Structure formats: C-alpha cells, structure tokens
Amino acid sequence: MNFSRVKTYSPVSYKLNLRYVEDISQAMPLNQKDVLLDVGCGPGTLALLLSKRVGKVKAVDNSPEMIEEAKEISKAENITYKVGDATKLSTYEEYRNSFDKVVAHCTLHWMKDFKTALEGIYQSLKPGGQCFMNMAHQNPHIINTTQLLNCYTSPKWETFMKGYEHAYYTFEGTDDDYKQMLAGIGFKDIDCKQTAIKIPLKYDEAKEFYPNSMGQLERFPEDCREEYMEEAVKYALDTDYKDNQDHFISCSLIYAIAGK
Template identity: 65%
Template structure:
C-alpha cells in the first residue's frame, strides 16, 4: 500500500473492517480475557473493533504513518500500538508464548516469503492459542482492477514504469498445500478454506480506494502523480456502471498452537 496516501483509505477501510469483523470473531471466538496480537494492523480499523471484544490488544505495523493513523482512529486504553516488522516476529522474545489469539488480516500477500511470518505467529501464541490468518490466492481474476492499475502504462508513462515490479504475492499453491505448510510449522486443529468474496464500491469510492495500492506512484515526480492517477483510473473505470465489484480469491485459516 502507498503509505503517504493512506488517509484516502479511511472510509473504505472502515467499511470493509466493519463488514467482515463479525466473520473474524465468529471463526475465532473472542472473550474479555483474551490477549490478542494484531499483525500488520494498518490503519487500525479492525483493531478498534477487536478491542471491544478482548481484554488487551497489541497491534503493530511496519509503517509509522499507519501507526499514526491507527492511533487517531482509536485511543482505547486496552490497545498498545508499536512499530514492527512481521518478518521479524519470530525473533521477538517479548512476544513468545504471550497471546491467546493472533490475527493477520490481509497482510501475508504483501510479504514475499510469508512462511516466516506464520512461524512467528506460532511462536507468539500461548500453547492452545488460536490464530486467524488470510491471504489472497493466485487466480486469473485476482484483484483485476489493482493489477490493471499497476500494469497500466502508455507511451506517456513508459519512462517511469520501466522495470517496475509490484510488491504483491498471492499464495500460489492449493488450499491443501497451505494447510500442509501450517501443519509443518506446528499448528494443529487447522480449518483452511478458499472463498471469493465480493466487495462493492461506488465508482467515486473506488477512485479514492485504488490509488492506495499503486506502489508505482513513488516512481513519479510529485507534480505528475495526479495526472497519472487520473489516466489510470479512467483506464479502469471506463464503464457506465456506477457501482464497481472487486473480487478477492482468499485462503483463510484458523488454527491452534
């Protein structure tokens, strides 16, 4: 995600978090005694909702901008925010065997070798503790609009886009292979599923939402970025429809230590 554009992500992020919070809490039941770790909390929209169902939440993200926005969204006394790298979770002795529940919500696909994150989650759980993790799954139609945006170019923009690789890594294997990876790490009672949820946004909401995922913007001079965004969004939203549907093939796993 393009962190310096995160404020435009607020309304949509909250709508998504609210929409799917009940699904998370149903799959991984929460109670007021739980100590929960939120891995890659982002803007903290889901963190704020979780804090109302558990005793304490520790939430971290690699981006200072994200943590700042999370602190603005909720100042609940039972939330502790910090900077942290999910790939270093397994080396954090303070977190080892410390959490009843761990959440990693739409985080893993931003990390190339995310198995190390799953290993860190396992180490951070108390014996018998439970985690909820999900990641987008490789599919010909996965996040079509975001892929289109990040692949968009024209002679006008070729100089800036040359050699660009979008940092996005959906899981390439099957559901069984994902479950086998979790079992190999040491998880048990694994419930692993694949779904293709649909997210509906008004066209204006989509135009505010999608630029957050345009990592290529960092390649453009500040005075050319808005022009590029306008061209790219015209490319994606060249339709008479007023509502836009995003599809995210997702693998979700609930597992215990």
C-alpha cells in the same frame, strides 16, 4: 511500496473492516479474556473494532507513520500500538507464547517472505491459542483488482513503470498446499478455504481507497500522479465489471484458522 501513504480516515476501509470483524468473530470466537495481536494494523481500524470484543490488543505495523496515525484516530484504553516487522516476529522475545489470538488480515500478501511471518505468528501464540489469517490467492478465474492497478501502464507511462515490480505476493498453491505449509510450521486444527470477494464500490470511493496500495505512484512526479491514478482505477474497475455507476473490487482470498 510506501505503506505510510494510507489516508488518516477512509470510509471505505472502515466499511470493509466492519465486514471482516464479523468474519473473524464467527471463524475464531473472541472473548473478553483474550489478549490479541493484530499483525499489520495500518491506521488501526480493525484493531479498534476488535478491541471491543477482547480484553487487550497489541497492534504492530512496520510503518512508524501508520502507528502514529493509529494512536491518534484508533485509540482505546485496551490497545497498545507498536512499530514492528511481521517477518521478524520470531525475534521479539516479549511476544513469544504471549497471545490467545492473532489476526493477520490482508497483510501477508504484502510480504515476499510471508512464510517467515507465519512462523513468527505461530511462535507468538500461547499453547492452545488460535489465529485468523487471510491473504490474496492467485486464481486464474477471478480478477484481482489490486494486481490490475499495480500492473497498469500505457505508452505514455512506460518511462516511469520500466523495471517496476509491485510488492504484492499472492499465494499460488491450493488449499491443501497452504494447509501443508501451515502444518509444517507447527500449526494444528487447520481449516483452509478459498473464497471469491466481490464488493460494490463507487468510482469516487475507489479513487480514495486504492491509491494507498499503488506502490508505483512513488515513481511518478507529483504533477503526474493524479492523472495516472485516475486512469489506473478506471482501467481496473472497468476491466472487472461496470454497470452504470456501480463498480466492483474483486479478488480471491485464502482463509485459514489454525491453532497451536
């Protein structure tokens, strides 16, 4: 997966993050005294929105290119951006017991070792702190658009897709399984729930938004990528739902609010 491909500005991403910042604020009250850690910040869209509701934001991402983008397009006086690996948070001594709030929004399912990231998040919280975490959940009754995109192939693309395993690791257990995992790490006051997400998206918006999470594009020659990407997006959206020109992206997410 190349996490550095994310576009400098995505209206779709901004629209989705406007929704999620409200979800976060309702689930985990924020205030101007809070020091918050944003894990997997990408281009900083969510960090910028959160910075208006807290005192300070430290935002980390494993892509140096993304951090540079965030510094340019999502800057605020109370945000500090830094290159950092979520699976190594527990090794960052300066982060230990340092944050009132931690947000890991749609980032854990890009890590095969997401439990290690959760352990680092726990260690980064101050005693009495809270975190908001969500990640894709494997639900057989709900189509996951990202998985459809990352698995798409046809006879003419098989050469490029042979042996490919996309870096998208959904949680496969129940709410109780997730809660028990968090409790085993040390979290307390845990509230978990699954929710189905279905968001209307125009086809052109999907073409702009989704290539950012299609790691298999790196396998294709430059002159083939556009054609493959268009086929994959059309396949994913039409498989999920199509009504005239209205399409939807969908997935099942498992949310958790937990304290230390």
